Amino acid sequence: MTTPRRKKAAQEAAPAADELRIEYMRLDELLRWPGNPKEHAEEAIAASIARFGFRDPLAIDEASGRIVAGHGRLSVLEKAHAAQSPLPQYVRQDADGMWLIPVTRGGHFDDEAEASAYLVATNRTSELGGWDHELLSAFVEPLDDVLKGLTGFDWPELDPVTSDPASFLDGIITQHTPPAAAATEASPPAAQEAASPPPDTDTNPYMQVVYVVRKDERDRVMKAIKDARERFTLATAPEAFMRIVDAYLEAQNVQ
Structure with a gap:
């Protein structure tokens, strides 16, 4: 029988339905969004991660389990791991040597069309801002x-x-x-x-x-x-x- 105290503790441990959280996921289990049209300056991304660490978590659509932000960073990490490069700062390592990547979880969309629109928007809105x-x-x-x-x-x-x-x-x-x-x-x-x-x-x-x-x-x-x-x-x-x-x-x- 579950006591009121244990029930309350379980509720506090479970993430809220509309609450974002950061979790570490295995690099080999991360799934791309199919047909992603964004190109990436992988050399520049790699240089940034090498100097500053992996400070910008990937983002996943919980409904599909696929990435909606961070495809360029994912490609750089996959190539670095395959080349046996040093573990980037803020990236962890599993017992078998596979890298564990910080990922933003909890976000979900009504359908794949909305998720696709977000994937484009999160890249394009940054481009439109320009610079002073x-x-x-x-x-x-x-x-x-x-x-x-x-x-x-x-x-x-x-x-x-x-x-x-x-x-x-x-x-x-x-x-x-x-x-x-x-x-x-x-x-x-x-x-x-x-x-x-x-x-x-x-x-x-x-x-x-x-x-x-x-x-x-x-x-x-x-x-x-x-x-x-x-x-x-x-x-x-x-x-x-x-x-x-x-x-x-x-x-x-x-x-």
Whole structure:
């Protein structure tokens, strides 16, 4: 017979129907949402987890038992575990060596359509927010180069005088009129070719590509991009990066 005291203790131990909680689940038991359309910068995610730990739990829809937030983090963890990488901070390990991942439990949706909508919304609403570039620059400026590199922004390519992210972004998405010197007869054909404005962003949109390099390699990367900008009189770092990529593909005869 259950005493009133034991019954009360059991009720307190059981989670409420509408209460979120964090539990540790085995990595090999986590299920993805089928057809998830979100792409992920896995290298940047891996660098962040390595430095800061796994601070952002995955989220599960209790009705289906599938993940509705955290697919990119899940992929990074699976690859790290398969490579026998060190256990990330805030990740535990089961007796058999399988990683135990913090997961937000208790959330449920009326049906799979609502869960699918949430999966897209939780990613898209963050993208729509944008940044106050002036505040962002001031916020990140005191950080050292390693921490700046972990933010996901291409900070070394910002103007070293103004350190203004807006000027860098404008350089990506707006059409430029190159300096008059670029169009002189003394300019090489490659420079004249580079003087044409970039394609219309309405029909050929830009997207961010993030690569993480070691600190001792950063200066070499920046030197190459700076040299390409000066040599071909290019207005932005992304244009210089693509010129380097094109030169490599041409040299290796890659179609």
